[in-house]
Amino acid sequence: MQTIDTGAIQALDAAHYLHPFTDHAALAAAGARVMVRGDGIWLWDSENRRILDAMSGLWCVNIGYGRQRMSDAVYQQMQTLPFYNSFFNTTNVPAVTLAAKLVALAPPHFNRVFFTGSGSEANDTIVRMVRRYWQLMAQPERHIIISRVNAYHGSTIAGVSLGGMAGMHAQGGPLLPGIVHIDQPSYLEHGQGMTEDEFGVVAAGWLEERIKTIGPHNVAAFIAEPVQGAGGVIIPPTSYWAEIGRICDKYGILLVADEVICGFGRLGAWFGSTRMGIRPDLIAFAKGVTSGYIPLGGVLVGDRVGDVLTTKGGDFNHGFTYSGHPVACAAALENIRIIEDEGLVTRVAEDTGPYLNAAFTALAAHPLVGYADSFGFVAGLNLVQSKGASVHAHTLFDGDLGVGMLCRTHMFDAGVIMRAVGERMIIAPPLVMTRADIDEMIRRITLALDATLAELQTKGLMAE
Numbered sequence: 001m002q003t004i005d006t007g008a009i010q011a012l013d014a015a016h017y018l019h020p021f022t023d024h025a026a027l028a029a030a031g032a033r034v035m036v037r038g039d040g041i042w043l044w045d046s047e048n049r050r051i052l053d054a055m056s057g058l059w060c061v062n063i064g065y066g067r068q069r070m071s072d073a074v075y076q077q078m079q080t081l082p083f084y085n086s087f088f089n090t091t092n093v094p095a096v097t098l099a100a101k102l103v104a105l106a107p108p109h110f111n112r113v114f115f116t117g118s119g120s121e122a123n124d125t126i127v128r129m130v131r132r133y134w135q136l137m138a139q140p141e142r143h144i145i146i147s148r149v150n151a152y153h154g155s156t157i158a159g160v161s162l163g164g165m166a167g168m169h170a171q172g173g174p175l176l177p178g179i180v181h182i183d184q185p186s187y188l189e190h191g192q193g194m195t196e197d198e199f200g201v202v203a204a205g206w207l208e209e210r211i212k213t214i215g216p217h218n219v220a221a222f223i224a225e226p227v228q229g230a231g232g233v234i235i236p237p238t239s240y241w242a243e244i245g246r247i248c249d250k251y252g253i254l255l256v257a258d259e260v261i262c263g264f265g266r267l268g269a270w271f272g273s274t275r276m277g278i279r280p281d282l283i284a285f286a287k288g289v290t291s292g293y294i295p296l297g298g299v300l301v302g303d304r305v306g307d308v309l310t311t312k313g314g315d316f317n318h319g320f321t322y323s324g325h326p327v328a329c330a331a332a333l334e335n336i337r338i339i340e341d342e343g344l345v346t347r348v349a350e351d352t353g354p355y356l357n358a359a360f361t362a363l364a365a366h367p368l369v370g371y372a373d374s375f376g377f378v379a380g381l382n383l384v385q386s387k388g389a390s391v392h393a394h395t396l397f398d399g400d401l402g403v404g405m406l407c408r409t410h411m412f413d414a415g416v417i418m419r420a421v422g423e424r425m426i427i428a429p430p431l432v433m434t435r436a437d438i439d440e441m442i443r444r445i446t447l448a449l450d451a452t453l454a455e456l457q458t459k460g461l462m463a464e
């Protein structure tokens with residue numbers, strides 16, 4: 001085992017390394033946690049603490065850490081052809097093979113793939129592609145893309161504009177024009193007085209209202225995550241997506257599914273759209289396509305757009321140096337083979353997903369938990385100050401108290417990584433988790449909830 005001088009790394013980190021989404025003064029004061037090693041669902045930090053990674057890195061390490069087959073596949077491709085571009089009438093074997101494999105896994109109307117280096121670039125590509133499509137269809141006035149409040153679509157300028165994160169918008173302006181947002185289908189936030197299915201139809205209706213306000217002839221596309229991830233694992237009611245599909249069809253609007261988190265087994269299907277009954281025209285993917293071992297993203301292009309892009313107008317003037325990177329594509333191919341060989345998609349759909357659902361939703365019995373839900377291998381629970389007769393009658397914590405962050409620290413102390421989105425605590429565990437692993441994760445989460453409750457009681461922050 002390699003010995004690491006934690007203090008020295010932290011000092012260099014504070015001096016030179018700008019982290020994503022980070023308050024650097026606070027980080028420098030606290031010192032960064034130094035991750036050193038991973039194996040399966042476990043991580044080790046530089047102090048040799050073993051931590052159960054219930055977030056799969058950042059929603060991506062679907063096959064778990066330390067897979068020899070991945071190292072071998074990448075090593076072999078690096079030795080054969082570490083890089084070549086796909087411009088100038090050139091291609092490479094891993095990119096072609098992966099494109100064909102993705103098409104085979106996707107719903108039948110998908111026959112083409114555009115590769116990028118990340119999820120943000122995938123969504124930038126979607127904006128370029130949607131605009132080009134309507135230009136080629138001689139309807140360039142269709143330029144407005146409708147997205148949702150609290151959506152996350154990346155951090156490039158198109159990504160931040162498509163996304164609905166207030167904090168990012170506040171720092172990112174002026175944003176890309178021609179993007180508007182409707183509310184998210186959060187039953188907890190907006191569903192009072194309705195059943196979940198009634199609420200799903202109401203929430204989808206917000207799309208139709210907005211289309212009518214803008215004028216359908218001006219609307220290019222609607223983009224959404226099948227289940228909102230970074231926004232706090234917002235699982236829409238079953239009725240929502242069917243109604244969204246009907247509305248997009250009615251007005252001829254392109255439907256874009258951002259599957260950067262939901263793809264590659266996370267929701268118990270190769271693509272979350274399938275599980276949610278969505279029939280998208282375009283799919284953004286990244287993360288789980290390589291389980292994060294090497295960066296890769298892309299867009300699966302349905303025939304409605306693909307047939308137009310490839311038969312009209314000559315060049316589509318868009319692409320990246322690393323589009324179809326052979327090493328990244330080789331990593332994706334091996335990752336997909338591992339998912340297939342181990343039957344992980346079916347396992348999540350039929351075995352570990354339902355098992356997680358039963359164990360996780362039972363956490364709602366904890367005095368601090370007002371609501372807990374899951375879908376496939378994403379889950380979230382809401383911390384509440386006191387419980388009322390229904391989920392809409394709980395007393396919520398004042399956001400300024402930072403209760404979510406406090407709980408996150410207790411999670412880490414209990415040796416489990418969980419994300420806090422306000423007072424909603426979320427997980428997206430590696431798909432390789434067994435039932436026993438799930439039990440161990442829930443045991444650690446429960447310990448941390450108990451510790452959080454004890455601290456809140458000591459501070460007088462729980463209701464009497």
Ligand code: PXG
Binds near residue numbers: 123261287419
């Ligand atoms: N779409 C979705 C749905 C995502 O979750 C992106 C696009 C952008 O992907 P790249 O590869 O450009 O990061 C994402 C990324 C969080 C968190 O805090 C989530 C993401 C990224 C960073 C933080 O949960 N998702």
